[in-house]
Amino acid sequence: MKKIIVAIDGHSSCGKSTLAKALAKTLHYAYLDTGAMYRAVTLYFLDNQLDYNDPAAVEKALGEIRIHFERVDGQNHTFLNDRDVERAIRELRVSEHVSPVSAIPMVRRAMVRQQKEMGKRRGIVADGRDIGTVVFPDAELKIFLTADADVRTSRRHLELAAKGIDAEWIDIRNNLLERDRIDSTRADSPLRQADDAIVIDNTLLSEEEQLEKVMEQVRRVMSDE
Ligand code: DC
Numbered sequence: 001m002k003k004i005i006v007a008i009d010g011h012s013s014c015g016k017s018t019l020a021k022a023l024a025k026t027l028h029y030a031y032l033d034t035g036a037m038y039r040a041v042t043l044y045f046l047d048n049q050l051d052y053n054d055p056a057a058v059e060k061a062l063g064e065i066r067i068h069f070e071r072v073d074g075q076n077h078t079f080l081n082d083r084d085v086e087r088a089i090r091e092l093r094v095s096e097h098v099s100p101v102s103a104i105p106m107v108r109r110a111m112v113r114q115q116k117e118m119g120k121r122r123g124i125v126a127d128g129r130d131i132g133t134v135v136f137p138d139a140e141l142k143i144f145l146t147a148d149a150d151v152r153t154s155r156r157h158l159e160l161a162a163k164g165i166d167a168e169w170i171d172i173r174n175n176l177l178e179r180d181r182i183d184s185t186r187a188d189s190p191l192r193q194a195d196d197a198i199v200i201d202n203t204l205l206s207e208e209e210q211l212e213k214v215m216e217q218v219r220r221v222m223s224d225e
Contacts, residue, residue, distance in 0.1 A: 036086075038098050058104060
């Protein structure tokens, strides 16, 4: 059967990765977490006390950063220069800097180049902010996901708690709204709905219902191919 690309974009913490992982598993496709790549770059700046407002420091850092993904205990883990950073990149200190870092055109160029390379084989489910608009504008299926801000905050709070990361509900809420603002208003590839994207508001949907809605679209696309 022909392999397609599924692009999932949307606001912060609205369940893009949950949906993307479930879909990748159902379709036996690879899952590409592009947000993890921007988080890994941010972690590198923080851990090495580098100023990301200094273009020379950014250029040097990008030459030193290698990101790859590996399966660890059945989960997709992000590696930064061969170190498993899956847990560290989810911490609030990274979330607080990732939007300004990901707004830097040099950073975006480097990440998008790598993402396009990973998509060459197709058979991929990728989630992020610019997947359907910039990274894979030719994706056969584009989903734009959104949900109510309080619901998103509570989901993120639970997700972090499950990972043993302690954070205040209100701090999480402020962070995700601030990220939405920066991500949607930046000059270089802002978060926006692709013209041919299908919008899903999952505020009142269970994970199973959400997956089923998207699988309906996958079946439609496959039968059109
Ligand atoms: O999906 P996430 O919340 O882990 O992403 C973290 C940040 O990375 C997000 O606030 C904006 C940025 N990002 C981006 O600019 N482009 C992408 N394709 C994915 C994420």
